[in-house]
Amino acid sequence: MTITRHRTKPIFVGKVQIGGDAPIVVQSMTKTKTENVAATVKEIHRLEKANCEIVRVAVPNQTAASAIKEIKKRIKIPLIADIHFDYRLALISIKAGADKIRINPGNIGAGWKLKEIIKAAKDYQIPIRIGVNAGSLEKQVLDKYRSPTAKALVESLSNTIDKFEKNNFNQLVLSAKAAEVLTSIAAYEEIAQLYSYPLHLGLTEAGLPFEGAVRSTTALAILLAKGIGDTIRVSLTGDPVLEVVAAYELLRSLALREYGLMIISCPTCGRCQVNLIDLTEKVKRALIKYKEPIKVAVMGCMVNGPGEAKGADFGIAAGKRAGLIFSKGNIIRKCAEKDLVSALRAEIEKVHKLK
Numbered sequence: 001m002t003i004t005r006h007r008t009k010p011i012f013v014g015k016v017q018i019g020g021d022a023p024i025v026v027q028s029m030t031k032t033k034t035e036n037v038a039a040t041v042k043e044i045h046r047l048e049k050a051n052c053e054i055v056r057v058a059v060p061n062q063t064a065a066s067a068i069k070e071i072k073k074r075i076k077i078p079l080i081a082d083i084h085f086d087y088r089l090a091l092i093s094i095k096a097g098a099d100k101i102r103i104n105p106g107n108i109g110a111g112w113k114l115k116e117i118i119k120a121a122k123d124y125q126i127p128i129r130i131g132v133n134a135g136s137l138e139k140q141v142l143d144k145y146r147s148p149t150a151k152a153l154v155e156s157l158s159n160t161i162d163k164f165e166k167n168n169f170n171q172l173v174l175s176a177k178a179a180e181v182l183t184s185i186a187a188y189e190e191i192a193q194l195y196s197y198p199l200h201l202g203l204t205e206a207g208l209p210f211e212g213a214v215r216s217t218t219a220l221a222i223l224l225a226k227g228i229g230d231t232i233r234v235s236l237t238g239d240p241v242l243e244v245v246a247a248y249e250l251l252r253s254l255a256l257r258e259y260g261l262m263i264i265s266c267p268t269c270g271r272c273q274v275n276l277i278d279l280t281e282k283v284k285r286a287l288i289k290y291k292e293p294i295k296v297a298v299m300g301c302m303v304n305g306p307g308e309a310k311g312a313d314f315g316i317a318a319g320k321r322a323g324l325i326f327s328k329g330n331i332i333r334k335c336a337e338k339d340l341v342s343a344l345r346a347e348i349e350k351v352h353k354l355k
């Protein structure tokens with residue numbers, strides 16, 4: 001099965017294209033106080049190392065908005081300013097060099113404030129994300145629907161898009177996030193039918209890393225498999241680097257992006273005679289810097305391992321105090337358990353240079 005993506009209008013965030021024929025872009029958001037420039041830049045450098053392609057920072061006050069100028073000087077990836085309530089923070093952020101801003105139509109206020117933001121975005125030629133959030137819908141929309149249903153999210157978004165279009169602004173990215181998976185799916189499906197602006201996918205309040213990654217993946221995978229979505233954020237209550245790791249894992253699971261090392265490992269069973277969790281962690285540490293797409297299997301027995309993982313480029317099948325190194329299901333060599341990881345790495349390096 002191959003996924004046919006909905007074709008959307010391309011926009012540029014700095015040099016990064018979202019929509020059109022661009023690959024689905026991975027983004028994350030810092031958790032530091034943005035006004036703490038050193039801490040924010042440090043976190044963004046960690047995200048860049050994890051191959052995060054765009055980063056968003058919260059802008060809750062003027063000091064944070066002004067800090068964007070200095071942060072931008074020290075990072076490589078494009079930066080988005082996240083604005084709630086105060087339109088003046090959007091104006092300061094745009095002047096400070098933000099590559100895009102995100103506004104929440106539920107709390108940005110009167111129409112003239114939006115016009116000011118649109119004018120500044122036009123002057124500085126940057127796009128805007130209209131980021132509807134189920135937890136902060138406009139009062140009139142909530143009064144009409146009584147709860148933040150998918151229809152309510154779409155209506156809030158449509159009302160705001162109208163205002164942008166009336167002001168001849170179309171450098172838009174759209175999102176409509178809810179904490180409920182089914183609400184999010186229904187909302188994004190309708191938006192994809194109605195508009196050709198690129199879509200930013202995500203859930204709000206997804207949860208701790210394990211639960212949050214599962215919930216986000218449930219929603220995002222269904223949408224992505226239908227060809228919906230141009231950029232994703234896997235929101236997690238945890239290290240933002242994990243958001244990036246989860247996003248890439250999701251995208252490559254759907255064959256939408258190829259990136260770096262993919263480790264597959266068996267769940268183990270009564271045939272396993274090795275500490276496979278420990279062995280898998282060692283393999284990951286030994287190969288983590290790999291940037292080329294490569295699939296490596298770590299299997300818990302020599303009888304079934306090579307065959308079960310014949311789709312892997314390379315693999316280990318561990319047995320009692322010894323194991324096999326294999327490639328595409330074919331056994332290359334046998335060695336002692338203590339040498340398995342180094343032997344695997346040596347075999348991979350014969351074919352792919354480790355960076």
Ligand code: SF4
Pocket residue numbers: 266267268269270271272299300301302304305308
């Ligand atoms: S590879 Fe071997 S140890 Fe792992 S699940 Fe399969 S049979 Fe069990």
